Amino acid sequence: MNCGPKIVHVVAAVIWREGRYLGVRRPEGKPLAGAYEFPGGKIEPDESPRAALVRELAEELGITPTAIAFFREKAHAYEHISVHLHFFHVRAFLGEPAALEGQEMEWLTPQDGLARPFLEADRDVVAELAEVAAFGQKDVRPDVG
Incomplete structure:
Protein backbone atom coordinates (compact mmCIF):
# COMPACT_ATOMS: atom_id res chain seq x y z
CA MET A 1 0.00 0.00 0.00
CA ASN A 2 1.46 3.35 -1.05
CA CYS A 3 0.71 6.18 1.36
CA GLY A 4 2.23 8.86 -0.87
CA PRO A 5 5.64 10.41 -0.65
CA LYS A 6 7.55 10.37 2.61
CA ILE A 7 7.46 13.63 4.57
CA VAL A 8 10.90 15.13 5.09
CA HIS A 9 11.38 17.74 7.82
CA VAL A 10 13.71 20.54 6.79
CA VAL A 11 14.97 23.86 8.13
CA ALA A 12 15.35 27.03 6.09
CA ALA A 13 17.14 30.22 7.10
CA VAL A 14 16.25 33.73 6.02
CA ILE A 15 19.72 35.16 6.65
CA TRP A 16 19.76 38.96 6.78
CA ARG A 17 22.52 41.50 6.11
CA GLU A 18 21.85 45.22 5.63
CA GLY A 19 18.24 44.78 4.56
CA ARG A 20 18.97 41.90 2.16
CA TYR A 21 18.57 38.16 2.60
CA LEU A 22 20.71 35.38 1.20
CA GLY A 23 19.27 33.37 -1.67
CA VAL A 24 21.11 30.28 -2.85
CA ARG A 25 20.70 28.55 -6.19
CA ARG A 26 20.60 24.76 -6.19
CA PRO A 27 23.63 23.36 -8.04
CA GLU A 28 23.57 21.06 -11.05
CA GLY A 29 23.09 17.42 -10.11
CA LYS A 30 20.62 18.13 -7.29
CA PRO A 31 16.85 17.81 -7.64
CA LEU A 32 15.31 21.08 -8.86
CA ALA A 33 18.75 22.37 -9.90
CA GLY A 34 18.85 26.06 -10.80
CA ALA A 35 16.01 27.03 -8.47
CA TYR A 36 16.62 29.50 -5.66
CA GLU A 37 16.00 28.53 -2.05
CA PHE A 38 16.77 29.62 1.47
CA PRO A 39 19.85 27.91 2.94
CA GLY A 40 19.15 24.90 5.14
CA GLY A 41 18.47 21.21 4.86
CA LYS A 42 17.09 18.05 6.40
CA ILE A 43 16.56 17.64 10.12
CA GLU A 44 18.30 14.48 11.31
CA PRO A 45 16.52 11.98 13.59
CA ASP A 46 16.61 13.13 17.24
CA GLU A 47 17.76 16.62 16.18
CA SER A 48 15.81 19.78 17.02
CA PRO A 49 15.02 22.22 14.20
CA ARG A 50 17.28 24.85 15.80
CA ALA A 51 20.20 22.39 16.09
CA ALA A 52 19.63 21.31 12.46
CA LEU A 53 19.74 24.94 11.37
CA VAL A 54 23.06 25.55 13.11
CA ARG A 55 24.53 22.33 11.64
CA GLU A 56 23.25 22.96 8.11
CA LEU A 57 24.49 26.56 7.99
CA ALA A 58 27.94 25.39 9.13
CA GLU A 59 28.01 22.64 6.48
CA GLU A 60 26.51 24.66 3.63
CA LEU A 61 27.89 28.16 4.24
CA GLY A 62 30.57 27.90 6.93
CA ILE A 63 28.77 30.29 9.29
CA THR A 64 27.47 30.07 12.86
CA PRO A 65 24.17 31.87 13.47
CA THR A 66 24.15 33.94 16.67
CA ALA A 67 20.66 35.53 16.45
CA ILE A 68 18.00 32.97 15.48
CA ALA A 69 14.24 33.59 15.62
CA PHE A 70 11.58 31.08 14.61
CA PHE A 71 9.52 32.50 11.73
CA ARG A 72 6.95 29.94 10.59
CA GLU A 73 6.23 26.36 9.55
CA LYS A 74 4.54 25.04 6.47
CA ALA A 75 4.06 21.83 4.52
CA HIS A 76 4.47 21.49 0.78
CA ALA A 77 4.05 18.50 -1.53
CA TYR A 78 6.20 18.24 -4.62
CA GLU A 79 5.65 15.43 -7.12
CA HIS A 80 8.64 13.49 -5.77
CA ILE A 81 8.70 14.50 -2.09
CA SER A 82 6.67 16.17 0.66
CA VAL A 83 8.43 18.59 2.96
CA HIS A 84 7.59 20.13 6.30
CA LEU A 85 9.58 23.35 6.51
CA HIS A 86 10.71 25.19 9.62
CA PHE A 87 11.69 28.76 8.67
CA PHE A 88 13.94 30.88 10.87
CA HIS A 89 15.21 34.45 10.62
CA VAL A 90 18.95 34.74 11.19
CA ARG A 91 19.88 38.35 11.87
CA ALA A 92 23.49 37.83 13.05
CA PHE A 93 26.15 35.21 12.41
CA LEU A 94 29.85 34.53 12.80
CA GLY A 95 31.95 33.99 9.68
CA THR A 109 16.40 42.80 -1.43
CA PRO A 110 12.92 41.56 -0.58
CA GLN A 111 11.76 42.95 -3.95
CA ASP A 112 14.64 41.23 -5.83
CA GLY A 113 13.48 37.90 -4.43
CA LEU A 114 10.18 38.19 -6.28
CA ALA A 115 12.05 38.11 -9.61
CA ARG A 116 14.07 34.95 -8.82
CA PRO A 117 12.89 31.42 -9.54
CA PHE A 118 12.45 30.27 -5.92
CA LEU A 119 11.30 26.75 -5.11
CA GLU A 120 7.52 26.43 -4.94
CA ALA A 121 7.64 25.81 -1.18
CA ASP A 122 9.45 29.12 -0.64
CA ARG A 123 7.43 31.42 -2.91
CA ASP A 124 4.82 32.52 -0.38
CA VAL A 125 7.60 33.31 2.11
CA VAL A 126 9.40 35.38 -0.54
CA ALA A 127 6.14 37.24 -1.25
CA GLU A 128 5.52 37.80 2.46
CA LEU A 129 9.04 39.22 2.95
CA ALA A 130 8.48 41.64 0.06
CA GLU A 131 5.08 42.70 1.41
CA VAL A 132 6.42 43.32 4.92
CA ALA A 133 9.36 45.28 3.48
CA ALA A 134 7.00 47.39 1.36
CA PHE A 135 4.91 48.31 4.40
CA GLY A 136 8.10 49.28 6.21
CA GLN A 137 8.80 51.97 3.62
CA LYS A 138 8.15 55.54 4.75
CA ASP A 139 6.09 56.36 1.67
CA VAL A 140 3.55 53.59 2.27
CA ARG A 141 0.53 54.74 4.24
CA PRO A 142 -2.36 52.60 5.45
CA ASP A 143 -5.71 53.13 3.79
CA VAL A 144 -7.89 55.60 5.65
CA GLY A 145 -11.57 54.83 5.31
Missing part, protein backbone atom coordinates in the same frame (compact mmCIF):
# COMPACT_ATOMS: atom_id res chain seq x y z
CA GLU A 96 31.47 34.98 6.07
CA PRO A 97 29.03 32.90 3.97
CA ALA A 98 30.85 30.72 1.42
CA ALA A 99 29.40 28.39 -1.23
CA LEU A 100 30.69 25.14 0.31
CA GLU A 101 28.34 22.90 -1.72
CA GLY A 102 28.82 24.43 -5.17
CA GLN A 103 25.74 26.62 -4.99
CA GLU A 104 25.52 30.17 -6.30
CA MET A 105 24.66 32.79 -3.68
CA GLU A 106 23.12 36.24 -3.93
CA TRP A 107 22.12 38.90 -1.38
CA LEU A 108 18.60 39.90 -2.41
Whole structure:
Protein backbone atom coordinates (compact mmCIF):
# COMPACT_ATOMS: atom_id res chain seq x y z
CA MET A 1 0.00 0.00 0.00
CA ASN A 2 1.46 3.35 -1.05
CA CYS A 3 0.71 6.18 1.36
CA GLY A 4 2.23 8.86 -0.87
CA PRO A 5 5.64 10.41 -0.65
CA LYS A 6 7.55 10.37 2.61
CA ILE A 7 7.46 13.63 4.57
CA VAL A 8 10.90 15.13 5.09
CA HIS A 9 11.38 17.74 7.82
CA VAL A 10 13.71 20.54 6.79
CA VAL A 11 14.97 23.86 8.13
CA ALA A 12 15.35 27.03 6.09
CA ALA A 13 17.14 30.22 7.10
CA VAL A 14 16.25 33.73 6.02
CA ILE A 15 19.72 35.16 6.65
CA TRP A 16 19.76 38.96 6.78
CA ARG A 17 22.52 41.50 6.11
CA GLU A 18 21.85 45.22 5.63
CA GLY A 19 18.24 44.78 4.56
CA ARG A 20 18.97 41.90 2.16
CA TYR A 21 18.57 38.16 2.60
CA LEU A 22 20.71 35.38 1.20
CA GLY A 23 19.27 33.37 -1.67
CA VAL A 24 21.11 30.28 -2.85
CA ARG A 25 20.70 28.55 -6.19
CA ARG A 26 20.60 24.76 -6.19
CA PRO A 27 23.63 23.36 -8.04
CA GLU A 28 23.57 21.06 -11.05
CA GLY A 29 23.09 17.42 -10.11
CA LYS A 30 20.62 18.13 -7.29
CA PRO A 31 16.85 17.81 -7.64
CA LEU A 32 15.31 21.08 -8.86
CA ALA A 33 18.75 22.37 -9.90
CA GLY A 34 18.85 26.06 -10.80
CA ALA A 35 16.01 27.03 -8.47
CA TYR A 36 16.62 29.50 -5.66
CA GLU A 37 16.00 28.53 -2.05
CA PHE A 38 16.77 29.62 1.47
CA PRO A 39 19.85 27.91 2.94
CA GLY A 40 19.15 24.90 5.14
CA GLY A 41 18.47 21.21 4.86
CA LYS A 42 17.09 18.05 6.40
CA ILE A 43 16.56 17.64 10.12
CA GLU A 44 18.30 14.48 11.31
CA PRO A 45 16.52 11.98 13.59
CA ASP A 46 16.61 13.13 17.24
CA GLU A 47 17.76 16.62 16.18
CA SER A 48 15.81 19.78 17.02
CA PRO A 49 15.02 22.22 14.20
CA ARG A 50 17.28 24.85 15.80
CA ALA A 51 20.20 22.39 16.09
CA ALA A 52 19.63 21.31 12.46
CA LEU A 53 19.74 24.94 11.37
CA VAL A 54 23.06 25.55 13.11
CA ARG A 55 24.53 22.33 11.64
CA GLU A 56 23.25 22.96 8.11
CA LEU A 57 24.49 26.56 7.99
CA ALA A 58 27.94 25.39 9.13
CA GLU A 59 28.01 22.64 6.48
CA GLU A 60 26.51 24.66 3.63
CA LEU A 61 27.89 28.16 4.24
CA GLY A 62 30.57 27.90 6.93
CA ILE A 63 28.77 30.29 9.29
CA THR A 64 27.47 30.07 12.86
CA PRO A 65 24.17 31.87 13.47
CA THR A 66 24.15 33.94 16.67
CA ALA A 67 20.66 35.53 16.45
CA ILE A 68 18.00 32.97 15.48
CA ALA A 69 14.24 33.59 15.62
CA PHE A 70 11.58 31.08 14.61
CA PHE A 71 9.52 32.50 11.73
CA ARG A 72 6.95 29.94 10.59
CA GLU A 73 6.23 26.36 9.55
CA LYS A 74 4.54 25.04 6.47
CA ALA A 75 4.06 21.83 4.52
CA HIS A 76 4.47 21.49 0.78
CA ALA A 77 4.05 18.50 -1.53
CA TYR A 78 6.20 18.24 -4.62
CA GLU A 79 5.65 15.43 -7.12
CA HIS A 80 8.64 13.49 -5.77
CA ILE A 81 8.70 14.50 -2.09
CA SER A 82 6.67 16.17 0.66
CA VAL A 83 8.43 18.59 2.96
CA HIS A 84 7.59 20.13 6.30
CA LEU A 85 9.58 23.35 6.51
CA HIS A 86 10.71 25.19 9.62
CA PHE A 87 11.69 28.76 8.67
CA PHE A 88 13.94 30.88 10.87
CA HIS A 89 15.21 34.45 10.62
CA VAL A 90 18.95 34.74 11.19
CA ARG A 91 19.88 38.35 11.87
CA ALA A 92 23.49 37.83 13.05
CA PHE A 93 26.15 35.21 12.41
CA LEU A 94 29.85 34.53 12.80
CA GLY A 95 31.95 33.99 9.68
CA GLU A 96 31.47 34.98 6.07
CA PRO A 97 29.03 32.90 3.97
CA ALA A 98 30.85 30.72 1.42
CA ALA A 99 29.40 28.39 -1.23
CA LEU A 100 30.69 25.14 0.31
CA GLU A 101 28.34 22.90 -1.72
CA GLY A 102 28.82 24.43 -5.17
CA GLN A 103 25.74 26.62 -4.99
CA GLU A 104 25.52 30.17 -6.30
CA MET A 105 24.66 32.79 -3.68
CA GLU A 106 23.12 36.24 -3.93
CA TRP A 107 22.12 38.90 -1.38
CA LEU A 108 18.60 39.90 -2.41
CA THR A 109 16.40 42.80 -1.43
CA PRO A 110 12.92 41.56 -0.58
CA GLN A 111 11.76 42.95 -3.95
CA ASP A 112 14.64 41.23 -5.83
CA GLY A 113 13.48 37.90 -4.43
CA LEU A 114 10.18 38.19 -6.28
CA ALA A 115 12.05 38.11 -9.61
CA ARG A 116 14.07 34.95 -8.82
CA PRO A 117 12.89 31.42 -9.54
CA PHE A 118 12.45 30.27 -5.92
CA LEU A 119 11.30 26.75 -5.11
CA GLU A 120 7.52 26.43 -4.94
CA ALA A 121 7.64 25.81 -1.18
CA ASP A 122 9.45 29.12 -0.64
CA ARG A 123 7.43 31.42 -2.91
CA ASP A 124 4.82 32.52 -0.38
CA VAL A 125 7.60 33.31 2.11
CA VAL A 126 9.40 35.38 -0.54
CA ALA A 127 6.14 37.24 -1.25
CA GLU A 128 5.52 37.80 2.46
CA LEU A 129 9.04 39.22 2.95
CA ALA A 130 8.48 41.64 0.06
CA GLU A 131 5.08 42.70 1.41
CA VAL A 132 6.42 43.32 4.92
CA ALA A 133 9.36 45.28 3.48
CA ALA A 134 7.00 47.39 1.36
CA PHE A 135 4.91 48.31 4.40
CA GLY A 136 8.10 49.28 6.21
CA GLN A 137 8.80 51.97 3.62
CA LYS A 138 8.15 55.54 4.75
CA ASP A 139 6.09 56.36 1.67
CA VAL A 140 3.55 53.59 2.27
CA ARG A 141 0.53 54.74 4.24
CA PRO A 142 -2.36 52.60 5.45
CA ASP A 143 -5.71 53.13 3.79
CA VAL A 144 -7.89 55.60 5.65
CA GLY A 145 -11.57 54.83 5.31
